[in-house]
Amino acid sequence: MGEKLQRGHGLRPIDLARRHGLSTQAVRNYEEAGILPAAGRTPHGYRTYTRLHAAALRAFVALVPGHGHPTATAIMRAVNDDDLDEALRLVDESHVQLRDDRRTLEAVERALRGLEQGAGSEADARSGPAGRFIGRLAAELGVRPATLRAWERAGVVRPRRDARTGYRVYDEADARDARLAHQLRRGGYLLEQIAPLIARVREAGGTEPLAAALLDWRARVSARGRAMLSGSAELEAYLRERG
Structure with missing residues (x-):
């Protein structure tokens, strides 16, 4: 120069x-x-x-x-x-923030793998086109119904209400969101951290588009490092x- x-x-x-x-x-x-x-x-x-x-x-x-x-x-x-x-x-x-971003990415990847591994048993767990009530989904996940209600308040799951009984009804998309949230909670993540991710899964129409986004996320984390x-x-x- x-x-x-x-x-x-x-x-x-x-x-x-x-x-x-x-x-x-x-x-x-x-x-x-x-x-x-x-x-x-x-x-x-x-x-x-x-x-x-x-x-x-x-x-x-x-x-x-x-x-x-x-x-x-x-x-x-x-x-x-x-x-x-x-x-x-x-x-x-x-560097701490980057480490936390990497851990979040890894937790999401593990959660998605957990969903894929459980996909074979999903069909057996379905309770028909009407969906499942809160007790059944809680039992499938090994959590209390109160936990699912807390997740609903945080915007993690959004069950509809049965028109006749007023009971919460979880369809397959709700069950998917709950399983993903469960995996992330086991990884130590807070509901306020999980809710935006679940919203992204909903917007994408499932976890498959999210998997492609995770590849981009990993590339950006590595580039930042x-x-x-x-x-x-x-x-x-x-x-x-x-x-």
Whole structure:
């Protein structure tokens, strides 16, 4: 790019911007936001940047894909404020979130496998086109009827009511949702975490479309993990540059 990156050599905003496909205004905005250290000024008041600023910008751009823009901004601000402990805490928090996302993904995958393994016995468990009442479904799952009522309040299952008796009636889609919820609850997930997933299964019309979505989810989790590695490498390079 023709950049002269000796520590004392001045770089223009456009020199930094071109390297990353940014506008010069974006570079100035990053400085004002504390992502870059404060720039020097020429006698005429123009900003000048150095190798240190170039390293800071590389670190920030590398951090964004893995940590997101707000967290990457907070990390860089902490480093530039000489608060390394805070910067590392923020990095750690992102890794914890990624670990939790991966565990959730694995729990959903296990739950889907459990449903597939139980598919052969599903037909035998059906109680006809009218569906099953709460006691029967609770017995199939090995839970109490009160548990199913709690799941209903959380939006996890949505049984209809029998027009004559007012009893809850669970059709096969309800039973599928309940089995999936049961698997996830056994994995330690809260109802408020499960309900959005069940809603997605309903929207997809079953678990088969969700299986394809899980492949994409796994790819994105892996990509984020690799992005975090790249971001950490550039952040470490910036820390070394700061000395």
